[in-house]
């Protein structure tokens with residue numbers, strides 16, 4: 109009986125259409141395995157449980173003194189990105205009770221409550237501290253509601269892994285909310301660096317942190333100048349706003365910076381001379397007689413150059429942007445956005461507490477912040493107000509006198525000179541040739557756009573012939589001032605250039621047709637061959653602005669051969685002419701190696717690189733004063749597609765969404 113009622117299922121499935129069969133199979137699988145618990149979802153639960161964040165975020169044994177002959181490590185980090193409030197429940201009774209200000213989930217900022225974006229509920233985010241040659245693995249898990257992001261590892265060259273550079277839609281698909289992405293690359297460039305979300309607004313709202321790559325003393329030519337290189341002697345300077353940028357982009361005044369922070373903390377100074385916030389200051393402990401390496405990072409997202417000085421102490425500069433320099437005595441530091449300086453502080457003063465003061469310029473004008481250098485044995489008054497203020501005002505006055513404005517000659521400390529090391533000799537020989545194999549002149553300026561008619565801004569249906577223009581061009585009564593490189597406004601593609609070039613449409617690229625329009629917005633790529641000595645002459649024509657800009661190149665560090673302001677507006681033809689007479693001077697002896705450089709207004713800066721790192725590398729301004737418009741940026745394409753290291757087969761995909769100009 110039973111045998112007769114039994115109906116074989118196989119033949120039944122065979123007669124069904126294939127798709128139905130697959131659906132049935134999938135349905136059965138899901139029912140048997142519901143809820144679909146996987147290793148990944150377990151990790152999500154763990155990581156959000158608070159204590160586990162601490163365990164997961166830091167690969168403790170990777171932060172270590174680096175030794176000769178030691179095997180490189182693989183260092184795992186977990187970054188959970190979330191929106192959190194500052195000075196919230198996690199801070200208990202802080203700042204009233206200062207001991208509670210160091211609670212695990214207490215993010216202080218400037219003591220004014222706001223929403224921020226955080227890495228592991230910290231500000232700055234979890235520090236990555238490794239040794240040269242270690243492999244860094246960072247699992248980024250994003251819980252940023254409605255936001256996509258990507259992390260750029262500023263100062264890491266990503267040799268062989270250009271797809272780990274963290275530029276959304278150039279090197280990777282952005283990381284969507286509630287998904288994760290694994291960054292994995294070799295920490296090959298030693299020195300003081302940082303990481304940040306490549307979206308300026310996310311960076312401004314808190315997604316950044318220090319990235320330190322130590323090396324063995326044998327490889328650091330300045331190692332005999334200091335006794336200690338401690339984990340806690342990192343000075344990460346940032347700029348902070350009263351409001352979250354990502355949720356307040358509708359009002360330009362919300363993009364106003366209101367505080368400078370030192371290691372994520374500081375006082376909010378109320379501009380209306382009402383009391384600000386009483387916040388504990390960041391403290392750096394030293395022992396009398398020690399020589400300490402301090403690693404100073406200007407991680408400000410916008411145009412916020414800062415001046416740093418330590419009461420009663422001189423500073424000895426030993427590295428810039430990670431590269432060693434000839435030790436240089438300085439009274440103070442001046443760091444443009446993205447720049448890093450390593451200094452040696454000799455704790456040779458009477459045992460006491462000393463102010464460390466940071467003063468801002470440009471968009472951080474009139475802002476300042478303090479931290480404390482505390483000698484071992486010095487008694488620290490419980491309340492900051494009890495510390496003598498007179499020494500602070502003296503320090504402040506001295507700093508203003510040195511640098512009333514950025515153009516003032518004493519504002520910049522003594523010029524830095526590179527220190528050649530055995531490791532870089534080979535590369536240096538290729539760089540220090542009298543004549544570069546190739547020269548690129550890159551002009552930029554601020555241009556006024558107005559007089560757009562309805563026809564120019566027709567979003568209608570004229571399709572291919574449409575004179576598309578972005579809204580910021582016409583939605584005003586006055587001309588719009590736009591920063592452009594070579595009269596082009598940068599536009600990101602709809603699919604990542606590096607990982608999915610097959611989806612890039614020809615129409616996205618800057619071409620003659622686009623250049624001939626009244627306004628051209630396109631994917632601006634400058635192609636250079638592999639393995640050439642390349643001079644890039646950045647020319648700030650200076651007709652539209654008096655402002656100087658700071659640039660950063662991804663994927664390389666370069667020699668800064670020369671830089672000068674001509675004092676009058678200059679077009680690129682004039683600079684070419686001067687150069688053709690051999691009159692643009694180039695320092696080929698001891699030019700510093702940098703990855704961030706200022707181009708003076710109405711002037712030029714010449715950098716030289718050897719193009720041995722194939723990839724699509726963003727060349728971008730770090731001093732953007734506005735998020736509106738494409739800003740000053742372009743892509744340097746080094747080598748051809750077949751020179752690029754292949755993207756790993758499991759690399760996340762995107763970009764099947766259509767480009768806005770694409771006609772179905």
Ligand SMILES: [Cu+2]
Pocket residue numbers: 260306660662726728
């Ligand atoms: Cu960048």
